Amino acid sequence: MNRFLNLAIGLAILFTSCKNEKETTIATKEQQPMNILFIAVDDLRPELNFYGANHMQSPNLDKLADESLVFDRAYCNIPVCGASRASLLTGLRPTRHRFINYSTRADKDAPQAVSLxxxxxxxGYTTISNGKIYHKRNDDSLAWDNIWFPKGNIRDYQLEKNRIENGDANLAVAGAAAFEMAEVDDTAYFDGEIAQKGIADLKMLANKKQPFFLALGFMKPHLPFNAPKKYWDLYDRAKIELPESYVQPKSTPKQAFHNFGELRNYGNVPKKGNLTEDLSKELIHGYYACVSYVDAQIGLVLDELKRLELEDDTIVVLWGDHGWNLGDHKLWSKHSTFETALKTPLIIKVPGKTKGQKTNAITEYVDIYPSLVELAGFDAPKNLEGQSFMPILNGEIPEKDWAVSKFKDAVTLIKGDLFYTEWTKDDGIAFARMLFDHKTDPLELDNLAEKPEYQETVNQLAKELRAKWGKDFFKIES
Structure with missing residues (x-):
């Protein structure tokens, strides 16, 4: 009797063991790598409700932020679109001779890099690029299974007057306006088409077993500020104000300012001098309208992600390629090393991990590549120059507490509350300097760099800047 009882118990244990092993095997097979929805927004300032502002309407981005980790101190590595995107997507820093301007190509400046x-x-991922991801549409073409961009003129005017004055030019020309308000549907402009293409791709990808890296590059609020009229109607221009920092202090080096040629090219903008208050407010109004327009398009994509039951399996990362001056320091556009040009919106939604947390940890765009790779469960390539922000996602304090950004001859070290900029040539010797302490001067109006009592601080920051701007900073690619 005992022998039969022992045999029965043994068979039961064996059956249970086999059952558990089978269940474990099935669970492992069903466990797929996380998808990545990679959303880029051109010229988007971190001036949104979830950053403490309250004058722009962006309900869909606000909702995404409530489900994400919000980076309060994220900085691009160079404030110009082509170079910023190439740097982010290769995980490599700009140097004096690499990633320079808007026309930068990653596959020419860093041909050996394995891009994100x-x-x-x-x-094993399906990779799709829709809209503006790289500045040049065919840059790094081997990285993508499919590259798509809307057909038509890049200025994307809908009003006949602007179409005629712009002609076939893809760059701004003397006649066409810097903004337009048109009675059209959302899909009339490129961003509406990009959203619809993203939605169609999600439907297609939902039926595939492969994980996906789906990139959507939205065009607004880049100039010209063109948006359907209903988004302009969200705002009362009489309530729009010029920025508090609408001033150029004499203590700030002249090299810090520029003539914002990107805006001057448009027909209704004077070629020199300060803009009138009315024109300034009209431009700000147009910028706000474009932000609300692109917010609505992103909302459609995120709604589809949820409808297809993909959101629990998809990491969503949203970023702007750099900041943008809206009259700050009497400047417009990017192309400077003031914080308004360097600080960027960055939010990441990781299913089961993020729920509206915020971090003040200093993060730079070269950190995005290694972070996404680690989140997906892979080992990052060895040559990346950023550091994963996984510790921040895990609620830890990161080791790195600095960022470095540059534009032309200016290189900026951001450390704690201090923003230190040097202008140098290839000899590495500074010919102008700028230091702001954001604890006492968040608007960057009081340059401390030449004050005697700050010379020890300046000397220390100069050493740190050189140690951190990258080992290849002066290298000329052969």
Whole structure:
């Protein structure tokens, strides 16, 4: 009797063991790598409700932020679109001779780099680029299974007057306006088309077993500030004010300012001098309208992600390629090393991990590549110059507490509350300097760099800047 009882118990244990092993095997097979929805927004300032502002309407971005980790101190590595995107997507810093301007190509400036999308493609992901991801549409073309961009003139005017005056020019020309308010549907402009293409791709990808890296590059609020009239109607221009920092102090080096040529090219903008208050407020109004327009398009994509039951399996990361001056320091556009040009919106939603947390940890855009790779469960390539922000996602204090950004001859070290900028040539010797303490001067109006009592601080920051701007800073690519 005992022998039969022992045999029965043994068979039961064996059955249970086999059952558990089978269940474990099935769970492992069903566990897929996380998808990545990679959303880029051109010229988006971190001037949104979830950053403490209350004058722009962006309900969909606000909702995404409530489900994400919000980076309160994220900085681009160079404030110009082509170079910023190439740097972010390769995980490499700009140097004096690499990633310079808007026309930068990653595949020419860093031909040996395995880009972020190419890394995921090599690891079994379907990779799709829609809209403006790289500045040049065919840059890094081998990284993508598919590249799509809306057909038509890049200025994307809908009003006949602007279309005629712009002609076939893809760059701004003398006649066409810097903004337009048109009675059209959302899909009339490129961003509406990009959203619809993203939605169609999500439907297609939902039926595939492969994980995906789906990149959507929205065009607004880049100039010209063109948006359907209903988004202009969200705002009362009489309530729009010029920024508090609408001043250029004499203590600030002249090299810090520019003539904002990107805006001057448009027909209704004077070629020199300060803009009138009325024109300034009209431009700000147009910028706000474009932010609300692109917010609505992103909302459609995120709604589809949820409808397809993909959101629990998809990391969503949203970023702007750099800041943008809206009259700050009497400047417009980017192309400077003031915080208004360097500080960027960055939010990341990780299913089961994020729920509206915020971090003040200093993060720079070269950190995005290694972070996404680690989140997906892979080892990052060895040559990346950023550091993963996974410790921040895990609620830890990161080791790195600094960022470095540059534009032309200016290089900025951001450390704690201090913003230190040097203008140098290839000899590395500073010919102008700028230091702001954001604890006492968040608007960057009091340059401390030449004050005697700050010379020890300046000397220390100068050493740190050189140690942190990257080992290849002066290298000329062969």
């Amino acid at each position: 999308p190419n890394f995921f493609k090599q690891n």
